[in-house]
Amino acid sequence: MPVPIVPILLLLLASTPGIVICHMLSYRLMRAAGRRPSAHTSAFAAIAICGAALLLAVGLLTADVLSASPSTAVCLLAYVLATYGALAVLYVDVVNIAETSLHMHLLLEIAWSEQPSLEHLVERYSPGRMVEERLHRLTALGQVRLSDGRYQLANRSALRLARAIDLWRTILGLPTSPEELARHPAAR
Numbered sequence: 001m002p003v004p005i006v007p008i009l010l011l012l013l014a015s016t017p018g019i020v021i022c023h024m025l026s027y028r029l030m031r032a033a034g035r036r037p038s039a040h041t042s043a044f045a046a047i048a049i050c051g052a053a054l055l056l057a058v059g060l061l062t063a064d065v066l067s068a069s070p071s072t073a074v075c076l077l078a079y080v081l082a083t084y085g086a087l088a089v090l091y092v093d094v095v096n097i098a099e100t101s102l103h104m105h106l107l108l109e110i111a112w113s114e115q116p117s118l119e120h121l122v123e124r125y126s127p128g129r130m131v132e133e134r135l136h137r138l139t140a141l142g143q144v145r146l147s148d149g150r151y152q153l154a155n156r157s158a159l160r161l162a163r164a165i166d167l168w169r170t171i172l173g174l175p176t177s178p179e180e181l182a183r184h185p186a187a188r
Helices: 005-032 039-068 070-100 102-112 118-124 127-140 157-172 178-183
Strands: 144-147 150-153
Touching: 005 039, 005 070, 039 070, 039 127, 070 102, 102 118, 127 144
Parallel strands: none
Antiparallel strands: 144 150
């Protein structure tokens, strides 16, 4: 019996709006539960929930085929996870742009406000305010914690990723620090 490819592809296509719906529900449920979710934490929850539903649906759809051929099961699982993983990364990129892009925030602020002044925009997007927002996000994601007025690392996973990215930048010959970037203005 062949693997039902078309239904699997349709499930993968449906997973994108599924992530959006799960994200909407996750954010609202977390807020209703008294938590202070960020767009990122609720997006990661949504991706996990939607991914579990996708795997369950694919498993139910292909159970008879997969039980007959372990190699087919492994290949199908790898394909579904890789495709869904790519969709999830793209979704997190969109969330990242929406949450962290100063360019997007300024455009939206101007669109939503009645001709905001330069002073208002500078105050709202001052370096101190931006650092405060980033620290709030890092705290909400569990990367740092505030203790006695000082921030401490709470989870080193993002730091490990940053080091891997730094290694990648080194291999490519890209600047790895603000000082190095300043010494090589052509790299900007």
